[in-house]
Amino acid sequence: MIFGIPTSAFVGQLLIGLINGSFYALVSLGLAIIFGLLHVVNFAHGALYMLGAYVTWGLLEYLGIGYWPALLIAPVAVAALGLAIERLMLRRLYGLEHHYALLLTFGLALIFEGALRMKFGSTGQPYPNPISAGVDLDATFIPGYRLWVIAASLGLCGATWFVTERTKIGAYLRAANENAPLVRTFGVSVPRIMMVTYSLGVGLAGLSGAMAAPIYQVSPHMGSGMITVVFAVVAIGGMGSLLGSIVAGFGLGVIEGLTKAFLPGAAEIVIFVVMIVTLTVRPYGLFGQELR
Amino acid sequence: MTGLSPRARRIAAAVAVAVLLGAPFVAYPLFLVEILTFALLAASVNLLISYVGLLSFGHAMFFGSSAYVTGYAIKTLGLEPVSGILLGTAVAAGIGWVTGQLAIRRLGIYFSMVTLAFGQLAYFLALRASFTGGEDGLQDVPRRAVLGLIDLRSNVTVYYFTLAVVGAGFFVIYRLVHSPFGQVLQAIRDHEPRATSLGYRTRRCKLLVFVISAALAGMAGGVKVVGYQLATLNDITWVTSGEALLICILGGIYTLVGPAVGAMVIVSMSHYLASFAEWVLIIQGFVFVVVVMLLRRGIVGELYAWLERREEARQPAATVSPAASPERAARRPHPAEPVNQELQP
Numbered sequence A: 001m002i003f004g005i006p007t008s009a010f011v012g013q014l015l016i017g018l019i020n021g022s023f024y025a026l027v028s029l030g031l032a033i034i035f036g037l038l039h040v041v042n043f044a045h046g047a048l049y050m051l052g053a054y055v056t057w058g059l060l061e062y063l064g065i066g067y068w069p070a071l072l073i074a075p076v077a078v079a080a081l082g083l084a085i086e087r088l089m090l091r092r093l094y095g096l097e098h099h100y101a102l103l104l105t106f107g108l109a110l111i112f113e114g115a116l117r118m119k120f121g122s123t124g125q126p127y128p129n130p131i132s133a134g135v136d137l138d139a140t141f142i143p144g145y146r147l148w149v150i151a152a153s154l155g156l157c158g159a160t161w162f163v164t165e166r167t168k169i170g171a172y173l174r175a176a177n178e179n180a181p182l183v184r185t186f187g188v189s190v191p192r193i194m195m196v197t198y199s200l201g202v203g204l205a206g207l208s209g210a211m212a213a214p215i216y217q218v219s220p221h222m223g224s225g226m227i228t229v230v231f232a233v234v235a236i237g238g239m240g241s242l243l244g245s246i247v248a249g250f251g252l253g254v255i256e257g258l259t260k261a262f263l264p265g266a267a268e269i270v271i272f273v274v275m276i277v278t279l280t281v282r283p284y285g286l287f288g289q290e291l292r
Numbered sequence B: 001m002t003g004l005s006p007r008a009r010r011i012a013a014a015v016a017v018a019v020l021l022g023a024p025f026v027a028y029p030l031f032l033v034e035i036l037t038f039a040l041l042a043a044s045v046n047l048l049i050s051y052v053g054l055l056s057f058g059h060a061m062f063f064g065s066s067a068y069v070t071g072y073a074i075k076t077l078g079l080e081p082v083s084g085i086l087l088g089t090a091v092a093a094g095i096g097w098v099t100g101q102l103a104i105r106r107l108g109i110y111f112s113m114v115t116l117a118f119g120q121l122a123y124f125l126a127l128r129a130s131f132t133g134g135e136d137g138l139q140d141v142p143r144r145a146v147l148g149l150i151d152l153r154s155n156v157t158v159y160y161f162t163l164a165v166v167g168a169g170f171f172v173i174y175r176l177v178h179s180p181f182g183q184v185l186q187a188i189r190d191h192e193p194r195a196t197s198l199g200y201r202t203r204r205c206k207l208l209v210f211v212i213s214a215a216l217a218g219m220a221g222g223v224k225v226v227g228y229q230l231a232t233l234n235d236i237t238w239v240t241s242g243e244a245l246l247i248c249i250l251g252g253i254y255t256l257v258g259p260a261v262g263a264m265v266i267v268s269m270s271h272y273l274a275s276f277a278e279w280v281l282i283i284q285g286f287v288f289v290v291v292v293m294l295l296r297r298g299i300v301g302e303l304y305a306w307l308e309r310r311e312e313a314r315q316p317a318a319t320v321s322p323a324a325s326p327e328r329a330a331r332r333p334h335p336a337e338p339v340n341q342e343l344q345p
Helices: A007-038 A045-063 A067-088 A098-120 A144-166 A168-178 A180-185 A190-212 A222-237 A242-262 A270-281 B006-025 B029-052 B059-075 B081-103 B108-128 B155-177 B180-190 B192-197 B202-228 B238-251 B258-272 B274-294 B298-314 B326-330
Strands: A134-136 A141-143
Touching: A007 A045, A007 A144, A007 A168, A007 A190, A007 A222, A007 A242, A045 A067, A045 A098, A045 A190, A045 A222, A067 A190, A098 A222, A098 B108, A098 B238, A098 B274, A134 A144, A141 A144, A144 A168, A144 A190, A144 A242, A168 A180, A168 A190, A180 A190, A222 A242, A222 A270, A222 B108, A242 A270, A270 B081, A270 B108, B006 B029, B006 B155, B029 B059, B029 B155, B029 B180, B029 B202, B029 B238, B029 B258, B059 B081, B059 B108, B059 B202, B059 B238, B081 B108, B081 B202, B108 B238, B155 B180, B155 B202, B180 B192, B180 B202, B192 B202, B238 B258, B238 B274, B238 B298, B258 B274, B258 B298
Parallel strands: none
Antiparallel strands: A134 A141
16 A cells, blocks of 8 residues: 555556656657757647557558558658658748647647548547556566567667767757757758757657557557647746756656546646646746747 | 827817717628727737737636626526626726736747647637537627616617727727827837836736737637627637737737727628638738738738828928927837847847
């Protein structure tokens, strides 16, 4: 017993919280990378996460390609789609008020969600668990796949941090974020960096979707459900801050999980309540800086 | 309204009034009621975009909560429609005041995300609260007589009642925009630090517009319940917020008539596509993309621009010098045109 509830229930909800947190962190990380350089809030991010899950499911359903190859194919496919979106549409909106990019990506999200709902219906599609083994603790059984998701998410967060902070590409990226015209005078193609950044951020969403397929049901509305929560997570963590996305993502996942254990009715709204409290105390989020 | 002579403007207004008054004898009145309520909802969203530069993804929160409150007041408390709508509007304004305190602290991009999150919170609360009827919503809200005098049992009367309420809402927006306060708002939108340095309390002004906008969205929600006799979860989801935005941008932001025209197109589209319900999301998304990529001024905005070009072509070049016309000198470039790089976030 922990705080009056059975230990197994406590550990179970904590684990679910960490799993949800892994996805919140990964999705908001991609959002933060894109926002940092392009100053675009990518409303289609949730929909692209959902597309990643559908590609994974479709590969198995129609081509018999299993989970591990899909883990590579899904993000590449989604990133390619992102490349096309940036190249053909978003790029034309950079000089305009940011409303337009937001509305464009919102429209794209509607198209993706509507198209998949039409093709596959709104019921969820199950995906088999690729790792059947697990860890048997005294209190509860922890499925191996969930451990893999948490580990992979932490690894991806670390890798993203490493790429942006410790590599040459990351240095270009940060420099272009700081002063794009100056970087251009050094002969670096900023438009190309922006294109690559967008497709990388979007690819991260696709990868999260592929990882989510065996855990959640693959359904057309998993994207809009994700984006509303992730926007709150980003508001709490601070827009454009990588560390903020990671900390707030995992933190809120755990808070949500524990709320489910102690106060089941409030689990859906707890993230929004935390957002309200954070905004009252720190208007720009925990790690955010004031920006225009 | 540049490009139209005063006489042409008067004719256009007279035609519009005649169409509005005669419409229920040509089309199904409740269909027109839907257009009118969505026009007011979109106009409230448009007010924020045009005069504060903030894009709200959460106006369904005001629309929906007012719909529930009005429905509950009429059905359970036995109020007549006007006081029911006023109560709903007041509640929406109150919610707007509370959420606005937090939302307008964050500029631009943040605002859209925070309002979406607030909207989602409102949705979950409506789903769980007991007085909203959960998944079923509030059904069979009776149509009581307005102020105990005007019988609302006929759909045509309901149309005129809605027209009166929505007309009042549009009049509020018109007066607000053309008041000194409207000028202050434009100053804040165009250059907030300058407005601050001139001594305007910019945050308070923005909060006030946000509350007014929330109240107008609430008014739309309330009058919708009176006409449709039901309030459902659909009224409070982000899909409704998105629809309001779609109406704004299709009709033309920065115009007063735009939301009305946009509502006409979008609501008609939804009705004709009713048998292909699964297509609605795709088509709405497609309209978003097309408008953003190709038609950024919207229908009404493009029409104004066309009239203006025609006017310029007709007049000799000398008389159109900026000094000759104060109105023209004050005209700022349409925000859909590329702006100076340093104004970018």
